Amino acid sequence: MNKVLDGILYNPTHEWAQIHDGVATFGITAFAASQLGTVVFVDLPAVGAKLVQNKEFGAVESVKAASDLIAPLSGTVVEVNDDLVGDPEAINKDAFSAWMIKVKMTAPAELNALLTPDQYRAVSK
């Protein structure tokens, strides 16, 4: 149910980050999605927006609640998953495929602050 993927990194606040060639892809975890229930709205930043690690960059909302998205890493938004805005329930179907934004990292040392899959498994029990 609450699967945790290997090969990617995690925020304690339940976002995931997949790193490839200095670009990080962000989403929320299956655990977060199951806690939220059916997602009805995602509020994402525009291309070019500057994100700061541990600061809010948008929100994901279920019928009942809005939950802030917290940036796992600092950087500049280079791509936004517009399909997700039209079909937010995709997050409930497969949270790890339902990526939100791609961010060109500006402080790679920040990676050290993120959780490994094993560490995140312990957090999301």
Added chain:
Amino acid sequence: MDEIRKTCLYDKHVALHAKMEPFAGWLMPIEYSGIIAEHTAVRTKSGMFDVSHMGEIRVKGPDALRYIDYVTTNEIASKPDGKVVYGMMLYPNGTVVDDLLTYKVSATELFLVVNASNVAKDYAWLVEQTEGFDVVVKNLSDEYGEVAVQGPATEALLRTIMGIDLSDLEAFTFKHVWWDGHDLLVSRTGYTGEDGFEIYADPVATNVVWDILAASTEILPCGLGCRDTLRFEAALPLYGHEISDEITALEAGLGFFVKLEKPDFIGKTVLVDQKAGALKRKVVGIELTERAVPRAHYEVYAGETKIGFVTTGYLSISAGKPVAMAMLDLAYTPLNTPIQVQIRNKKIPGFVRDKKFFKKSYKPKGDKANE
């Protein structure tokens, strides 16, 4: 904080794997199969809710009618026995102690149903107001469970599943039904905007009723999550949101349930003034023109001017639109007035609209509440 309480149906919810959360001091089912499926079941067929957390208070005595028409805003004395009347108890300043249903058993006996979060406060308030009235007020909340069964197919399903005929029961009336050795108090009332019934009984009978309805699989168990989205779409107020001890009955837009022509009732003086022009703000409907979710407490603006706040809002499940009820300064309450709702760091544009957030599919006879 007092220990969290469990209703007499708690074990049923756990067995159904409901998502349980604290609400008004009770551990309540928020959703079972999902809020959207549950909401839709009530709008299209039938859903069942455990609302045993609600408070029941009995008023008995020769002055019962004179008393209730003094402590609540609506008018009970002239109504026939068997009638259910929606109203509010107010403080002298016109703000709301609680909203409630009054069941007129007879000229000397009334059965009041109040919000779970307010039972202790309401009971104390009601007792305090008995001076000069020959009545006895008793809190019966622990003696009753309550199951609400709501939706257009409910009357037919209750006939099939329980073998009880409720076709003679008009909206906002009640009767006692002897069923399988149990005394059920059944009213044609609810909190969803749909036709439906509320069944009050002792905890044992409440369990028997719940079991037979749940076993039918025709009626979907529904949690408090969709209870709120349903009542919101029907523009029904919730204590702590549209009404509170900081909001008057007229500010809440509930003047229909306030009988200012009565000789006296608590809060009347202030409401008469407000009706005569002193009203400064009121609850209206709003709709956003961009996709977003306007939620309770978000601030509402006209340009740079803060003009109020959202009381309840959703991306409406029935209509798919971002809509809300909001308390706005009176100058901004005419239909189509442009407004913006502050959502995180953005001001999302919208306009003032009516509060008919969904199209009612079926209107039971005698329903005056939503006119």
